[in-house]
Amino acid sequence: MAELTYREAVIEGIAQEMRRDEKVVFLGEDIGKAGGVFKATVGLWDEFGDLRVRDTPISEQAILGAAMGAAMTGLRPIAEIMFSDFLAVCWDIVTNQIAKSRYMTGGQVDLPLVIRTANGGGARFGAQHSQSVENWAMMIPGIKVVAPSTPADVKGLLAAAIRDPDPVIFFEQKSLYATKGEVPDGEHVDEIGKAKVVREGDDVTILALALMVPRALEAAERLQAEAGISASVVDIRSLVPLDTQTILSQVKKTARVVTVEENPRLCGWGAEIASIIAEECFYDLDMPIVRITTPHIPLSSADELEDAMIPSADRIFETVRQEVD
């Protein structure tokens, strides 16, 4: 095991797959010589060169369109969209083209590609560079949606995404880039579509994704220490496919469930999961399902405002303590 940052794990995941498979190519704005605006691609251009790591113009439709055309003719491209907010300017390529082409052509087209993007808030960037948009992607049939919370998951799930025969959007939480964690040595490939129980508990299940996972874990420790409440924490990791088995079994065990979502309230991923729980294990529940989300507002840039809007460990702790009591 080596200790890596989340951003180093991105580099390692891409490098591992590019060394293994010549078909893997990488394109995006400032990803090559400059090493990426989040420094999450440093060294890749030096190792793999101009032909495989290609800087692009500021042309998001061209970036994703080219990735699609290359994927459907035999390459395995990784495309970077610098901030997930910018998916809005190339959403046609994502939702109308990439997501639907296999289906619409009766299965003629393969689209093994990965869209990597920096997602989420916490960096005081304001409403156009801070959104959590994983729920946009979750609504579209035909794309897999992954959002890791630890360096080990970044490397393993990114490798799995690159090897996946279907298109994957890979959401990297930008406030996590500097965080550290143990990453297995040697080749590391995880499985997309499996949630992880990161803390076992008996009284309540907290479902979380990406940046919300460390905050849920911190809250769970305090719930144990300060309120005697034993919380399970499930890292969802992949919204599509969704590991409902793991989620439902934890909910049945604890009979209480809270979702913690960074996205604004309406149509957040927690709403879909809450509806599945309500349909499939309503009678196992001892309390209504609770959703903790960013309010349904755009994010502000001021420290105090942004911090007060995105669910914090404090807010998770307080909400769970009140609801479970």
Add this chain to the structure above:
Amino acid sequence: MAKKAGAKKKAPDKKAQLNDDIGEENRLTMWRLQLEVRQVEQRLHDLFFQNLIKGTSHLAIGQEAISAGFGAAMRPDDYTFCTYRGHAHTLVRGASMTGMIGELMGKECGMLKGKGGSMHLTDVEHGAMGSYAIIGAHLPIAAGAAWQAQYNKTGQIAACFFGDGTTNIGAFHEALNFAVVWNLPVVFVCENNLYMEYTPISEVTAVEHPAADRACAYGLPSIIVDGNDADAVFRVATTAFDKARAGGGPSLIEAKTYRYSGHSRADPATYRPEGELEEWMKKDPIPMYRQRLLDFGVKEDVVSGIEEAVLKAVDEATEEAKASPPPPLESAYEDVWADGGASWRN
């Protein structure tokens, strides 16, 4: 130069003309392809009015010389990307007529198994990499296919067809710049039929030639071709493909043409000035090409033999498509994912 006294006026050497740089074989291919496109389009139009085809369709009647000229100039492993007005471009790559007619009729035999319809015809096996119905989207996608060819040094090219209206959307400009800076083997072809849906392109475009006048912005030569003359199209296509295969990068070609029907099935095209259609029908690519072949000395029975064979093939394909059942309901749950299924949870 003054004529030599007593020199006999030489009759044109028909054989030499027929076997010029284009050659007899390519010309007969283009003759067949133009007929296939026209006959299939007319049949689709008829089937609509018999209510055997639902939804919409965008016919390329009048524009056949473009698909035929480019189609004949392509290598079998080259890529075609086209729009919802894409029956022609898909057909000229060798796609099955039954699969095409069946797809529009919503039958199991459809080339997309009834899941795409008129606007999404695709035949990957023949290099027809899709018909795209969101304006402009397929220009960068074609650039991506060309990137694959460049990366793997396969010598393939991607040909990308779109309308005049498409030159005003951002994806056109992103794709042109991108293809030039990456020096990709892609040929962009604007079929300028003078109209977007109902609005004349001249009313909404800053320049006179919507594609050709923009070429200079991307460091490309301005190329305009008579889109109703298959030979002229074939020549311009061959030049652009050769350049792309030799590592010379992309081209942008504007082909001037006209569609005889409205934009789509629902459009009676009343916005066209009186007499415009009639003027263009005088330049109909099909009778013009027929006459050229005869002038070049091709025998009438060869020319009409191809006509008859095409009509017979269209008749047979129509009957086969009519006889095919609708797609099975389970098929709606197939092919969302590479594993063949549609599952999003365990």
